[in-house]
Amino acid sequence: MKKDNQPIIMFDGICNVCNHWVQFVIKRDPKGIFKFLSLQSDLACSLITDHNLNNKQLDSIILIDKDQIYTESTAILHIINKLTGPIRFFVLFWVIPEKIRDKVYRFIAKNRYRFFGKKKVVSFLVKKYKIGLLKRKQKVGKPMNRSTFLKKLRMTIITTFRWSLALTFLIYGIAKIYPGQFSTGDFIYDSTKDSAMQLAWHFFGYSDTYNLFIAFGEITAALLLVIPKTATLGNIIYLPITVNITILDFCFEIPARSVTTLLTCMSIALLFFEYKKLKRVFFDWPVAAETSLPTNLIKKKVNVQ
Known part of the structure; x- marks a missing residue:
């Protein structure tokens, strides 16, 4: 060939x-x-x-x-x-x-x-193509105005961030359940030989229940982020988890700290994109409607028998 x-x-x-x-x-x-x-x-x-x-x-x-x-x-x-x-x-x-x-x-x-x-x-x-190799048709469309471009750019960034965050947590959450992300078994820490990361990995691997708890939190946040209607709630759950992971990565010299820092920044950015929605939920109190009776009411006599 x-x-x-x-x-x-x-x-x-x-x-x-x-x-x-x-x-x-x-x-x-x-x-x-x-x-x-x-x-x-x-x-x-x-x-x-x-x-x-x-x-x-x-x-x-x-x-x-x-x-x-x-x-x-x-x-x-x-x-x-x-x-x-x-x-x-x-x-x-x-x-x-x-x-x-x-x-x-x-x-x-x-x-x-x-x-x-x-x-x-x-x-x-x-x-459609007998040999199996596909071709493409280029579409010619009208140039979009600035407002439409910014709206599409905003939605593209939000969608990309949501899926990036969700897929990362989904992969790591599943990996904690099977085959297991952390080290297990007996471990004696020697500060002159063992790294801080080894200490952290054995700590998290010691308890299966705690390991499953972390996995459940990551998978829950990921699934909520994928669904548009629950994405904001998913990100609210996501942020404290990824902040905690980022702090651990820096404190225990775990190489993934650059990735977790990026995930934290993306999560914070999503919150800023949803600022108006969050402001209405947490800070704006509903204003009671003011009703006033008209002054020119027509007085009527009522006969009670």
């Missing part, structure tokens, strides 16, 4: 969430960097043979870029890094260990049909 330097995204053509992901990428790839290929197409079979892909890799989004093969969460992050717009904020997830990222990805991939459903036939995206 003739080699092509253009990155190719291979996806499950009957998977609903995979097809939504493809459409999501196409909208944020105006230069047409990527080509897309369904795993059910004949062309995909040739690429699978050429690159010796195994069954485990085929149960994932696959990115082929300059003869390099990327799968699972790493493929997603490489794709996001080439897109345009605020979605690129999600490349910050590189700081999360690959094992943790991939465990969450595998859980979603394994249950993708159960959670999101599947198509009876290969997506129209593939049927």
Whole structure:
């Protein structure tokens, strides 16, 4: 097969969430960097043979870029890094260990049909182009005015921050439950050899109940942040947790302190975006309506029998 330097995204053509992901990428790839290929197409079979892909890799989004093969969460992050717009904020997830990222990805991939459903036939995206490689149509629209641009920018920032915060806590919350984030077992601390981080990790790993309590708080805040109507409540729960984690990271010299500092700043920024709403809830007391009787009332005589 003739080699092509253009990155190719291979996806499950009957998977609903995979097809939504493809459409999501196409909208944020105006230069047409990527080509897309369904795993059910004949062309995909040739690429699978050429690159010796195994069954485990085929149960994932696959990115082929300059003869390099990327799968699972790493493929997603490489794709996001080439897109345009605020979605690129999600490349910050590189700081999360690959094992943790991939465990969450595998859980979603394994249950993708159960959670999101599947198509009876290969997506129209593939049927439309017989060879399986998708093209794009550039949309020409009217230039938006400044007010509309600022509103869209504000909503984009809020949505990006919400999802970044939610996904980070969701990943770490699940990791605390399985396979476990902290160290367990007997530990004798030696200040001349052991780091402060080791001490903190054994402290948090000592009690399973406390570990589950932290995980429950992080997952609850994450789920509330994902839902627009409960996002403000989720962020109110989120902020004290991430502030506490940030202080611990600095005090115990945990390398993730740069990430937790960023998460704290994003959480605070979301509160500022919701300032008017929070002000109405916590500071503005409802004003009692003043009613006054008209002075020119008509007097009527009432006969009581």
